[in-house]
Amino acid sequence: MEKLPKVGLPILIGFIILIVIIAKSAVTIDSGEAGVxxxxxxxxxxxxxxxxxxGFHIVAPWNKVFVYEVRxxxxxxxxxxxxxxxxDxxxxxxxxxQPDFKQLGKLHQEKSEMYKERVLLPAIRSAARSVVGRYTPEQLYSSKRDAIQQEIFEETKKIVEDQYIQLNEVLVRDVTLPPTIKDAIERKLKQEQESLEYEFRLVTAAKEAEKQIIEAQGKADANRILSASLTDKILQDKGIEATIKLSESPNSKVIVIGSGDSGMPIILGNQ
Incomplete structure (x- = not known):
């Protein structure tokens, strides 16, 4: 009975050591991660x-695995x-x-797990200062936002492309100007907008006036052409046609032939 503990103790110790070795050797890498x-x-x-x-990996217990997020x-x-x-x-x-998956080993060896603080953030700060320094506050506030964003992205990418970092996008979310500068820019933009509206109204009014002049000129030309074409002979013919139509109507009337101006009939009637 006394020998059993002596035999079982080494087995127990060996079992514990085995568990420790397995625990040290087993590495589980989660979704979106990779190990160096x-x-x-x-x-x-x-x-x-x-x-x-x-997934699940077994490594020698004296080795280490450094896990990186690669998404x-x-x-x-x-x-x-x-x-x-x-x-300011x-x-x-x-x-x-995201880190360059294929170059993850070199990233860890040269930059370590602090690569964001040591490489990426200094790069974006340098690029932002360089790009923004080319523009005025008014351009930053209004028309150049997209151009500035693209330029910051391109300059940052040049810095980190050989640093085993994949830069996907840089988005400028907000540009905050000093309050006095912002107010001055907003007033200027408002005045420019009002000026554009006023110019638009002037152009519209000028076009409407031009349209009316053209219409009036067209009517005058038409009347002049019509007046020039109405000879005495044509007027007499038209008068005769009208007299014939009136004589055929049932209304009582008296027609005096050749008694009007230019020999036109005079029509007398109670209607």
Whole structure:
């Protein structure tokens, strides 16, 4: 009976050691993640093999696995930048990015898990300051927002494209100007809008006046042509036609032939 504990104790210890080894060796990588293997007694970070994908993996207990999120991520960055005339502008931008999956080992080896703070954020700040410094506050507030956004994206991409980071998009969410500058710009834009409306009304009125002049000129030309074409002979013929039609009507009347001006009939009647 006393020998049983002595035999069972090494087995128990071995079982515990086995559990610890399995626990240390088992690595589960979740959806949207990838692992970088570090070989303690080898070459260190494995850079010449693809990263470890999603699922369950067994590694040597003396090695380490560094897990990275490889799906698209977002960073919201607020920064102060200067416009072309030296005014302080507050810029808020969203950066959509993800690590380069194939180069994940090199990213970990050269930049570490702090790659966002060490590479991406300094790059977006530098690009934003460079781009915004080319524009006036008025351009930042109104017409150039899309152009500024695209330029910041392109300049940031140039910086990080060889840093194992995939930049997907940069979105300028807000541009905040000093209150006095913003009010001045809004007043100017309002005045410009009112001026455009006034010019539109003037152009509309001028076109309407021109239309009326053209219509009046057309009527005058038509009357002049008609007057020129109505000779005495034509008027007499028209009068005769009218007299014939009136004589055929049942209303009582007296027609005096040749007694009117130019020899036209005079029509007398009670209707």
């Amino acid at each position: 293997l570090f070989k303690t007694f080898g070459e260190g970070v494995v850079v010449d093999e693809p990263p470890m994908g999603e 698209q991520q977002e960073i919201l960055e607020r920064m102060n930048v200067l416009s072309s005339n030296g005014l 502008i507050k810029l808020e931008a969203s950066i959509w990015f």
